Amino acid sequence: MLQTLAFSVFSCVLIASALMVIAARNPVHSVLFLILAFFNAAGLFILLGAEFLALILVIVYVGAVAVLFLFVVMMLDIDFTELRQGFLQYLPIGSVIGLVLMVELIVVLGAWAIAPGAEGQRAALAAPPAEISNTEALGRILYTDYVYLFQLAGLVLLLAMVGAIVLTLRQRTGVRRQNVDEQVARHPAEAVTLRDVKPGQGA
Amino acid sequence: MFSIDFWNWIISGVSDQPLPELAWALGQATSILAVVLVLLLNLAFFMYFDRKIWAAVQLRRGPNVVGPFGLLQSFADLFKFMFKEIVVPSGANKVVFFLAPHIAFTLALTAWAVIPMADGWVIADVNVGILFLFAISSLGVYGIIMGGWASNSKYPFLGALRTAAQMVSYEVSIGFVLITVLLWAGSLNLSEIVRQQELHGWNLFSLLFPMAIVFLISAHAETNRPPFDLPEAESELVAGYMVEYSSAPYLLFMIAELANIVLMCAMFSILFLGGWLPPLDVAPLNAVPGVLWFILKVWLVFLIFGLTKAFVPRYRYDQLMRIGWKVFLPLTLVWVVITAGWLVATDSFPQ
Numbered sequence: 001m002l003q004t005l006a007f008s009v010f011s012c013v014l015i016a017s018a019l020m021v022i023a024a025r026n027p028v029h030s031v032l033f034l035i036l037a038f039f040n041a042a043g044l045f046i047l048l049g050a051e052f053l054a055l056i057l058v059i060v061y062v063g064a065v066a067v068l069f070l071f072v073v074m075m076l077d078i079d080f081t082e083l084r085q086g087f088l089q090y091l092p093i094g095s096v097i098g099l100v101l102m103v104e105l106i107v108v109l110g111a112w113a114i115a116p117g118a119e120g121q122r123a124a125l126a127a128p129p130a131e132i133s134n135t136e137a138l139g140r141i142l143y144t145d146y147v148y149l150f151q152l153a154g155l156v157l158l159l160a161m162v163g164a165i166v167l168t169l170r171q172r173t174g175v176r177r178q179n180v181d182e183q184v185a186r187h188p189a190e191a192v193t194l195r196d197v198k199p200g201q202g203a
Numbered sequence: 204m205f206s207i208d209f210w211n212w213i214i215s216g217v218s219d220q221p222l223p224e225l226a227w228a229l230g231q232a233t234s235i236l237a238v239v240l241v242l243l244l245n246l247a248f249f250m251y252f253d254r255k256i257w258a259a260v261q262l263r264r265g266p267n268v269v270g271p272f273g274l275l276q277s278f279a280d281l282f283k284f285m286f287k288e289i290v291v292p293s294g295a296n297k298v299v300f301f302l303a304p305h306i307a308f309t310l311a312l313t314a315w316a317v318i319p320m321a322d323g324w325v326i327a328d329v330n331v332g333i334l335f336l337f338a339i340s341s342l343g344v345y346g347i348i349m350g351g352w353a354s355n356s357k358y359p360f361l362g363a364l365r366t367a368a369q370m371v372s373y374e375v376s377i378g379f380v381l382i383t384v385l386l387w388a389g390s391l392n393l394s395e396i397v398r399q400q401e402l403h404g405w406n407l408f409s410l411l412f413p414m415a416i417v418f419l420i421s422a423h424a425e426t427n428r429p430p431f432d433l434p435e436a437e438s439e440l441v442a443g444y445m446v447e448y449s450s451a452p453y454l455l456f457m458i459a460e461l462a463n464i465v466l467m468c469a470m471f472s473i474l475f476l477g478g479w480l481p482p483l484d485v486a487p488l489n490a491v492p493g494v495l496w497f498i499l500k501v502w503l504v505f506l507i508f509g510l511t512k513a514f515v516p517r518y519r520y521d522q523l524m525r526i527g528w529k530v531f532l533p534l535t536l537v538w539v540v541i542t543a544g545w546l547v548a549t550d551s552f553p554q
Contacts (some may be wrong), residue, residue, distance in 0.1 A: 002224055030354065032299070035345070055334040063341030063374070067348070067367055074352050074360075133330050135391060178521060 007047055014040035027073045031066065036061045051137040207231070217234035237268050238315055246461050247277035256509035262410040292354055292447045299353035304448065305457035306345025311462035316340040318469050319394045321479040321493035329515055334394040336470060340377075340425065343463060344370045347434070350456070362443025364433035366427060367522065372527040373424040379420045379535035382540045383411055391551030397478035399553055403426060410545055414538055417531055419507065422467035424523065426460065429509060430515040431480040431523055464508060465501065472500035494528040511513050 020033040038061050041166065045054035099114075142150050207230030214222050236291060251266060251274060258265025266273035291297060317332040329335060344367050351363020353391040387406060388396040400406055407415050424431040435443035447457055478500075479493030518526075546552050 002228065017278070026296075028296075028299075041417055051329065052334070055331055055338050058338040059334065059341055063338060063344075064371065065343055070348060071364070071367060074348075075364075133391075135331060136456050180522065180525060 003047060003125065010040045010043040010047065023120060026034070027076070028070070031070045034069070035062055035066045050134055052133075070178065145158050206225070209233070216418070219308060220354055225297075229475055233325065235316070236392065238326060239312055242312070242315060242462070242465075243458070246458060246465065249279070249372050249465055250277045250280075250461060250526050252502070252505065253509045253512070254458065257513045260513035267314055273464070281454070285451055285452040288450065289450045290447075292356060294355040295447070296353040299349050300447075301452065303346050303350035303353060304452040304459070305346075306349065307343065307459035308455040308462075310339055311459040311466065314351050314466050315462075315469075318391060318466070319397065319473065319478060320497050322394070322397075324494060325394060328394060331391045333385055333391045336393075336466075337374075337378060337381055340466070341370075341374050341465070343459075346456070346459065347444050350448065354444070354447035356447055358440050358442075359444045359446045360468065362434050362440045362446070366441075366444060369431065369433060369523060369527075370426070373421045373531075376417060376527060376531035376535045377421045377425060379532075380421070381474075381537055382539050383535070386539070386546060387411055387553070389443070393478075397473060397480065400477040401480055404551075405475065405477040405480075410542060411475065415471070415536065417535055418474070419471060419504075420526075421510070421531060422464075422471065423511060424527065426464045428464060428519050429512040433519060433520055433523060436441075436517060458467045464503065468501045468504035468508065471504045472497065476500045476504070 014037055015035040016035040020032050021037065024030045024033060038057060042057045042062075045051070045057060046088040207226055210226040210229040210233070211223070214226055247276040254276070255265045258374075264275035269275045269279045291300065314336055315327055316326045319328070319333050347366045347370075349483045351359040351361075351366070354360070384396065384406060385391055387409065388399040390396060390399070403409070423429075427434045434440070437447060439447070445453060448456060450468045481491060481493075481496055
């Protein structure tokens, strides 16, 4: 009973906040609703017994990606009237994409009805033994069967990071930089001089 | 937990059929209430302790008026905050403005759900406890950034941006420290991590010693504690993201900050100081209940926090970022490799 209740709450809030992401007028509110949606998705993962995935979702998406999102959106100077101008112009292409996505989702959900063999395929996947936690099960698959793909994904991410740094890093001339080692190594004897100033005569 | 057994016993007295789900829900609610009450009561004295340490270092008396030795000072402050007027800045985004302190406060208390106070004394003994703590502490930034933005004012916004950048930076090194600990213990469950230390000695006195230092310093930065209290550097930003807050919302922010600091102390004592374990497993020491050892360790780590606040001058922002990204990140990354290498080389993976 508690599980059903939790599922209903998580899924209702998830759908409502997903709607609000596109319906909210203020972009910052959109991002906040997106965060709420992530959070509820994590709740659904926990109900499925995938606690590792749920917490990784919270750590990576809510804790890091969405913070940067919020950062950027808060600092943008957004003109709401300008934002709404192209609405009617982009409506047809937007609705076509939406329709395609919906059809695809229906096909995915209806796969078991369309292809009767799919159910058997799903059943053939052996569930991990109960004594193995799902963190361990994921680790075993990632680092044994799919280790090359895993490494490849890491390399792609590294490449993206290097690319972003190369694009934004520029060496400006005439900028004085701090050298902490030099500052720490400085000795009072060469930095401070004591002067005996007579009163009323200034330096 | 005992509270679930207690409710089972009550229900069996009242009705004929057993109601395990109801007993579970009532039991959990009771334990949550108990932990929150004890925690909040403790926080009042942590606050007092903090001010007393600070005063002692500066040769002042500190709070000494309300109650014996000023012990009730925090409660006087509480009532003062509660009865002040709430001021909302014009043009503030009201919903987000009031949501922010509540989010900060709720998250600060939520994390305590997975902290084992003694063997079996934990509300939710989840097997990814360490990840849960990490997730909750990384969410803490939302209360701050929302509060800063919703205030519709420049200083709070700058303070919020600083805090967000600072917390995200130091989460990286804390994450790697947690990875070394979980490699060493072979589990993500906090109770299991403590039990491993029962077998092999405290993590502080092992290969993880440098990581304990890094964790302690990162914890200061993560909770915006001096010397890393740049988000509220009063000489530059007045009070950072809290400038526009008054009365009870301000109080919520303050309690959340303190609860996060104490949480970091609790995490340090669980990860490195053996949680509820006595320092030596000998006769007079191991007769003391585990929960007392745990509380003692949390207070000791908090003493370090208090002394650091009094001793160390505030860092410059570029120095803070340099330590986070150029010192701690490479160091922790190398240490993950060293720890894993040691475990492979000596074939001493924990079972």
